[in-house]
Amino acid sequence: MVFFVVYYAVVLNHSKPYQEMILMRCIQTIIWWSVPNVRQALRLLALGSTVLLSSQCVAAPIELNSGIFRGNLSGEGHGRGLGLRADSTVNLTSIGIHVDLNVLSFDAQIYASTNGSDTGALLASESTVLGGTGFGWQDILINFTLDAGSFYVLHFRPTIPNINNWVGAGGIDYYEDFGLPVTVGPFTLIDGEEGYTSPLNFSNALHPSLRVNVSDPPIEIALDIKPGPSNNTVPLNGNGTLQVAILANEEFNVMDVNIGSLLFGDPILVDGGATPLGATSDRLRDLNHDGLDDLLVGFSISDLVAGGALDASSVEGRLTGELFDGTPIFGSDIVRMVPQNNGGGALVSSAVPEPSTLALTALGLLGIGRRRRKRS
Ligand SMILES: [Ca+2]
Ligand SMILES: [Ca+2]
Numbered sequence: 001m002v003f004f005v006v007y008y009a010v011v012l013n014h015s016k017p018y019q020e021m022i023l024m025r026c027i028q029t030i031i032w033w034s035v036p037n038v039r040q041a042l043r044l045l046a047l048g049s050t051v052l053l054s055s056q057c058v059a060a061p062i063e064l065n066s067g068i069f070r071g072n073l074s075g076e077g078h079g080r081g082l083g084l085r086a087d088s089t090v091n092l093t094s095i096g097i098h099v100d101l102n103v104l105s106f107d108a109q110i111y112a113s114t115n116g117s118d119t120g121a122l123l124a125s126e127s128t129v130l131g132g133t134g135f136g137w138q139d140i141l142i143n144f145t146l147d148a149g150s151f152y153v154l155h156f157r158p159t160i161p162n163i164n165n166w167v168g169a170g171g172i173d174y175y176e177d178f179g180l181p182v183t184v185g186p187f188t189l190i191d192g193e194e195g196y197t198s199p200l201n202f203s204n205a206l207h208p209s210l211r212v213n214v215s216d217p218p219i220e221i222a223l224d225i226k227p228g229p230s231n232n233t234v235p236l237n238g239n240g241t242l243q244v245a246i247l248a249n250e251e252f253n254v255m256d257v258n259i260g261s262l263l264f265g266d267p268i269l270v271d272g273g274a275t276p277l278g279a280t281s282d283r284l285r286d287l288n289h290d291g292l293d294d295l296l297v298g299f300s301i302s303d304l305v306a307g308g309a310l311d312a313s314s315v316e317g318r319l320t321g322e323l324f325d326g327t328p329i330f331g332s333d334i335v336r337m338v339p340q341n342n343g344g345g346a347l348v349s350s351a352v353p354e355p356s357t358l359a360l361t362a363l364g365l366l367g368i369g370r371r372r373r374k375r376s
């Protein structure tokens with residue numbers, strides 16, 4: 001079809017600028033609908049921003065220590081950490097330590113605390129094999145939101161208790177606790193500690209230099225599964241695409257969504273270990289006619305069910321992901337799982353089908369025209 005349009009435009013008796021314009025539209029359309037990431041990049045360019053600009057918004061790691069350096073010493077004990085207060089609500093995405101680690105599995109942990117000097121319940125823990133790379137920063141990815149005004153203890157330890165053998169010959173950077181409290185970034189550092197499990201020992205007068213990566217706290221997005229007049233039925237044995245809409249508002253531009261980061265599934269099944277699924281299609285459309293483009297993403301129903309991310313017990317679908325600046329987003333809507341009809345008739349088609357290539361091409365041409373008008 002595309003080649004016919006090109007042929008029609010180039011061969012027939014149109015002016016040269018018109019032929020070139022048609023040719024460019026076709027090339028744009030082919031690119032636009034061929035690769036999701038290219039489409040995303042073009043949308044950003046259309047907005048006058050770039051992926052590079054977005055990545056510059058990602059904050060640098062924040063080093064947490066008293067600023068009074070004791071020295072580089074051996075690493076006896078069962079782990080090290082810091083008690084602190086979050087002065088604003090932030091999402092912690094990694095915890096690291098400045099050290100020479102032996103090759104072992106290590107845990108980054110976040111404990112509750114009432115004062116930054118006592119440890120309560122373990123709130124989050126992630127394990128990673130690290131070490132063997134000499135002295136430097138060793139980071140473990142974690143994802144946990146610290147609430148403004150609350151106290152926590154960040155702790156780094158060998159996964160298996162290993163009193164005198166978790167720090168290598170290069171040692172560990174130590175800072176003096178008497179330099180605390182001190183405010184660093186969005187945190188007030190209260191006290192250094194050591195130990196293996198709660199309660200940790202805060203009588204120790206030293207602390208390591210920890211570093212954390214933070215992002216803005218998660219944003220809840222307005223989600224509409226099967227947008228439009230629909231009772232959100234999903235055929236359990238369907239082969240169609242489940243369309244999920246992220247609705248924009250004045251504060252939330254769907255152009256900021258990193259489509260490659262989106263994952264969908266039943267929150268109960270996913271939190272129980274099932275793997276959520278990435279989107280297989282995406283397009284912009286003002287679904288609720290408020291003048292703001294919404295983002296419609298599609299997920300394969302058969303893949304969702306085959307992967308265990310949806311089953312007959314599902315009553316909710318959750319979408320999680322990130323903005324280009326790393327801010328987490330999440331949203332959910334109800335689903336009503338229904339069995340497939342004999343022969344797979346009406347219920348399967350209740351999932352919005354993928355538009356044909358012809359329709360996509362027409363939409364692409366219309367879409368490019370619409371976006372251009374908006375910019376002018
Ligand atoms: Ca202490
Ligand atoms: Ca709906």
Ligand SMILES: [Ca+2]
Nearest residue numbers: 286288290292
């Ligand atoms: Ca809208």
